[in-house]
Amino acid sequence: MKVSIERSALLKAMGRAQSVVEKRNTIPILSNVLLEAEGDTLSFRATDLDIEVVDRAPAMVLSAGAATVGAHTLHEIVRKLPDGAMVELEYDATAGRMNVRAGRSNFSLATLPREDFPVMASAEYDCNFAAEPAVLRRLFDKAKFAISTEETRYYLNGIYMHAADGPDGRTLRCVATDGHRLARIDAPLPQGADNLPGVIVPRKTVGELRKLLDDDDVQIAVSVSETKVRFATPEVTLTSKVIDGSFPDYSRVIPQNNTKRLEVDAAEFSRAVDRVSTVSSERSRAVKLSLDEDRLILSVNAPDSGAADEELAVAYGDEPLEIGFNAKYLQEIADQVDRENAVFLFNSSGDPTLMREGNDETAVYVVMPMRV
Amino acid sequence: MKVSIERSALLKAMGRAQSVVEKRNTIPILSNVLLEAEGDTLSFRATDLDIEVVDRAPAMVLSAGAATVGAHTLHEIVRKLPDGAMVELEYDATAGRMNVRAGRSNFSLATLPREDFPVMASAEYDCNFAAEPAVLRRLFDKAKFAISTEETRYYLNGIYMHAADGPDGRTLRCVATDGHRLARIDAPLPQGADNLPGVIVPRKTVGELRKLLDDDDVQIAVSVSETKVRFATPEVTLTSKVIDGSFPDYSRVIPQNNTKRLEVDAAEFSRAVDRVSTVSSERSRAVKLSLDEDRLILSVNAPDSGAADEELAVAYGDEPLEIGFNAKYLQEIADQVDRENAVFLFNSSGDPTLMREGNDETAVYVVMPMRV
Numbered sequence: 001m002k003v004s005i006e007r008s009a010l011l012k013a014m015g016r017a018q019s020v021v022e023k024r025n026t027i028p029i030l031s032n033v034l035l036e037a038e039g040d041t042l043s044f045r046a047t048d049l050d051i052e053v054v055d056r057a058p059a060m061v062l063s064a065g066a067a068t069v070g071a072h073t074l075h076e077i078v079r080k081l082p083d084g085a086m087v088e089l090e091y092d093a094t095a096g097r098m099n100v101r102a103g104r105s106n107f108s109l110a111t112l113p114r115e116d117f118p119v120m121a122s123a124e125y126d127c128n129f130a131a132e133p134a135v136l137r138r139l140f141d142k143a144k145f146a147i148s149t150e151e152t153r154y155y156l157n158g159i160y161m162h163a164a165d166g167p168d169g170r171t172l173r174c175v176a177t178d179g180h181r182l183a184r185i186d187a188p189l190p191q192g193a194d195n196l197p198g199v200i201v202p203r204k205t206v207g208e209l210r211k212l213l214d215d216d217d218v219q220i221a222v223s224v225s226e227t228k229v230r231f232a233t234p235e236v237t238l239t240s241k242v243i244d245g246s247f248p249d250y251s252r253v254i255p256q257n258n259t260k261r262l263e264v265d266a267a268e269f270s271r272a273v274d275r276v277s278t279v280s281s282e283r284s285r286a287v288k289l290s291l292d293e294d295r296l297i298l299s300v301n302a303p304d305s306g307a308a309d310e311e312l313a314v315a316y317g318d319e320p321l322e323i324g325f326n327a328k329y330l331q332e333i334a335d336q337v338d339r340e341n342a343v344f345l346f347n348s349s350g351d352p353t354l355m356r357e358g359n360d361e362t363a364v365y366v367v368m369p370m371r372v
Numbered sequence: 373m374k375v376s377i378e379r380s381a382l383l384k385a386m387g388r389a390q391s392v393v394e395k396r397n398t399i400p401i402l403s404n405v406l407l408e409a410e411g412d413t414l415s416f417r418a419t420d421l422d423i424e425v426v427d428r429a430p431a432m433v434l435s436a437g438a439a440t441v442g443a444h445t446l447h448e449i450v451r452k453l454p455d456g457a458m459v460e461l462e463y464d465a466t467a468g469r470m471n472v473r474a475g476r477s478n479f480s481l482a483t484l485p486r487e488d489f490p491v492m493a494s495a496e497y498d499c500n501f502a503a504e505p506a507v508l509r510r511l512f513d514k515a516k517f518a519i520s521t522e523e524t525r526y527y528l529n530g531i532y533m534h535a536a537d538g539p540d541g542r543t544l545r546c547v548a549t550d551g552h553r554l555a556r557i558d559a560p561l562p563q564g565a566d567n568l569p570g571v572i573v574p575r576k577t578v579g580e581l582r583k584l585l586d587d588d589d590v591q592i593a594v595s596v597s598e599t600k601v602r603f604a605t606p607e608v609t610l611t612s613k614v615i616d617g618s619f620p621d622y623s624r625v626i627p628q629n630n631t632k633r634l635e636v637d638a639a640e641f642s643r644a645v646d647r648v649s650t651v652s653s654e655r656s657r658a659v660k661l662s663l664d665e666d667r668l669i670l671s672v673n674a675p676d677s678g679a680a681d682e683e684l685a686v687a688y689g690d691e692p693l694e695i696g697f698n699a700k701y702l703q704e705i706a707d708q709v710d711r712e713n714a715v716f717l718f719n720s721s722g723d724p725t726l727m728r729e730g731n732d733e734t735a736v737y738v739v740m741p742m743r744v
Contacts, residue, residue: 073650073677080647097678105647109678275452275477278445305445306469306481 001037001065005057007085007102010042011078013055016236017046018075020053020208032068034117035089035098037061042089045119046071051205051240052120066114067091069098077107120239125223125230129192131172133213136220136231139174140206142185142363145332147203148178155245159206161229162198163189167361172196175250179368181329182253183336186362190222197226200243205229208238254366255352258345262291263315266337266357273334276300276308277327285327288372291346292320300327301372323349324372333365373409373437377429379457379474382414383450385427388608389418390447392425392580404440406489407461407470409433414461417491418443423577423612424492438486439463441470449479492611497595497602501564503544505585505592508603511546512578512585514557514735517704519575520550527617531578533601534570535561539733544568547622551740553701554625555708558734562594569598572615577601580610626738627724630717634663635687638709638729645706648672648680649699657699660744663718664692672699673744695721696744705737 017033025031034045042059045052081087081102088101091111100107140159148156156178164173164186171186172193189196201209209231212220223230230239277285280302290297294316299309323346333355334342340358347353355365389405397403406417414431417424453459453474460473463483472479512531520528528550536545536558543558544565561568573581581603584592595602602611649657652674662669666688671681695718705727706714712730719725727737 070677076650077647077680080643080650082643104684105644105680105682107648107651107678107680109651110676271452271454272477275449276479278448278452279479279481304482305442306479308449308477308479310477312476 001035001061001067002063002088002090003037003042003059003061004086004088005042005059007078007081007083007087009057009059010087011075013042013044013057014071014075014078016053016055016208016211017044018071019211020046020048020051021071022048023072029068029112029116029118031070031072032112032117033071033074034066034068034114034119035091036066037089038064045117047118047120048204049118050202051208051238053208053239054237056235065091067098068112068114068117069109073109074098074100081105123225123228123230123239125225125228127193127196127224129190129196129222130219131190131222133216133218133220135172135187135190136209136222137213138363139172139185139187140201140209142336143174143176143183144203144206145336146176146178146181146183146365147206148176150178153179155200155243155247158200158202158243160198160200160247160250161196161224163193163196170194171362175247177248177250177253177366180326181333181368182250182366184250184254184364184366193222196224198247199224199226199229200245200247201229202240202243205238205240208240212236212238253352254364255345255347255354258347258351258354260291260318260321260346261316262296262344262346263341264296264312264344266334266342268312269342270331270334272298272310272312273327273330276310279306279308280327281305286324286370286372287327287330288322288324290320290322291316291318293317318346321346321349322372323353324370325353325367326370329367333367336363336365373407373433373439374435374460374462375409375414375431375433376458376460377414377431379450379453379455379459381429381431382459383447385414385416385429386443386447386450388425388427388580388583389416390443391583392418392420392423393443394420395444401440401484401488401490403442403444404484404489405443405446406438406440406486406491407463408438409461410436417489419490419492420576421490422574423580423610425580425611426609428607437463439470440484440486440489441481445481446470446472453477495597495600497597497600499565499568499596501562501568501594502591503562503594505588505590507544507559507562508581508592508594509585510735511544511557511559512573512581514708515546515548515555516575516578517708518548518550518553518555518737519578520548522550525551527572527615527619530572530574530615532570532572532619532622533568533596535565535568542566543734547619549620549622549625549738552698553705553740554622554738556622556626556736556738565594568596570619571596571598571601572617572619573601574612574615577610577612580612584608584610625724626736627717627719627726630719630723630726632663632690632693632718633688634668634716634718635713636668636684636716638706638714640684641714642703642706644670644682644684645699645702648682651678651680652699653677658696658742658744659699659702660694660696662692662694663688663690665689693718693721694744695725696742697725697739698742701739705739708735708737 170189542561
């Protein structure tokens, strides 16, 4: 193969490829990117065996063909080339080297046989639909903070995407939880997604997907089977295995009868939680909420280092309540609010608390209290 | 004590104090800052027993006094307070607590007895002079990359500041070396610095000093004894022990008879070294320079990952030469050049190489070659 490609197009595609490739690999070929030149396109394929990304960029193909080369090395080289450079990639099959030329720079990179490159088996997808980038962005961005990092609970290490009956009809729903907090985000179910099987999209895939969603002008083609999920734009195809496990029945966790309603400016609340939690010891970051008629006092008491409290003017009309939370969990939930006030719905100091944005029931958060 | 102080002034002073305080301390009092209120000034004293910084800020002192409180906690609190806030600090001697109040936030912080706070013994300084911030900035900034990090060679873990005879007369000179490269930076000797004893200023002190040098309008009062060095502005006094050891006789290392002269654009050279070294394995980052009539070829050969070369147009009129260097060392030296071209003076492939900016002999760098 021999191609000539503009540095910025090469950098963009290689940036996507190298982010899928793990830094350390016991299987050498997994460190490589598979370059395939044909027609007027250079395609880039990278995988970690669970996720595969295929990127396509326009290139002048002088000779079609394919080769694999270290993804991080090629990415680094391209990154360091001057902006606007034309880059020539030529595979020397005899020497088993990929020659990279730009200006007066020449590189000769080790390759591995293209036959060894593991191409993900194509799959039959049960469900295909199109989604707006902004819709997927909201679904995944607002849920991902709640993904569990506990490897033993592998079925919580992702976002559960499925079709559900929401308050306003059928919805495309993303749920994540780590047992301490939960996020449930809804969007109207896109056409063609009726028979969507419920799948758990792994954390790394969520991160890679996010990079496809910055351009609002391209629709995302979503395909889902029992074992795989695929997100595609005209340029990029991201395919990922889904987590092989059952997502727990989250609906039991979402409180239905919490009636004590607190409304508060989310940003002000988050900053106040951050301030008072400064004095808490690193382990237990417990903050206490003391609620009374239109008044919220946040307080922290850490015998070793000190105590802190802050009062906030809020809307609260129910009986006095004291309830404790992990400060980080409270902040992360409040930080999801981007339009209206945060509305908290409490039951008692021992029950899960619900939070949403104003009266919007398409984004619902649950946080477990802790004893303070 | 009870004082009221503007948040931004408090933040600035606490920022300086907490940067001297180590994150982990086996001696609890060293985690604290000593606050002393008197007249219309609040002073902040922090130390790690080797370095002491005293900062002064204007404050409304309602009641004079002193107390110590956790430096990182207080800094974090102040950082999180809203801009423009007035902060009240009140020491409650009965409870042994420092109360911090701003707006509706209240903090009550643990304290330790002020008597336990180690105040650095004042010293007799043999030499006192004033220096421009820009002069000290240049002396220390250009030398510090060469400071050794090897703890066993503790006498190289700093910058050797002393008076010397330079090419243009008496100079204030800063030298650093790690055995692989060396930087020697000169400035005209300030008035009053004639009897300057040679001192090794520790790496951490160099970092703290740097923060005093951003304001070009205040002169720096420098005081030096055999064991201590002090840098002071009207607001801040930084006192530090110097490293108790002998700095090696560096003059032997600086080649005098290197005649093969290469002149090259420093930025272009640095970028090219960066590019070709991409293919080198992480351990040995060797780059080879092949010099011929007005031509420089940089090359790297790493059997595992590949090879790279790049040609640069340079000014070189001597016999052909091949010489190898650690790529990182070459880049760090080239990155010190900020005005003219980099001028390298070589002898042979086994001898130390000298670099300077154009013909300026007040900043001289030496780098040892490596076999390639």
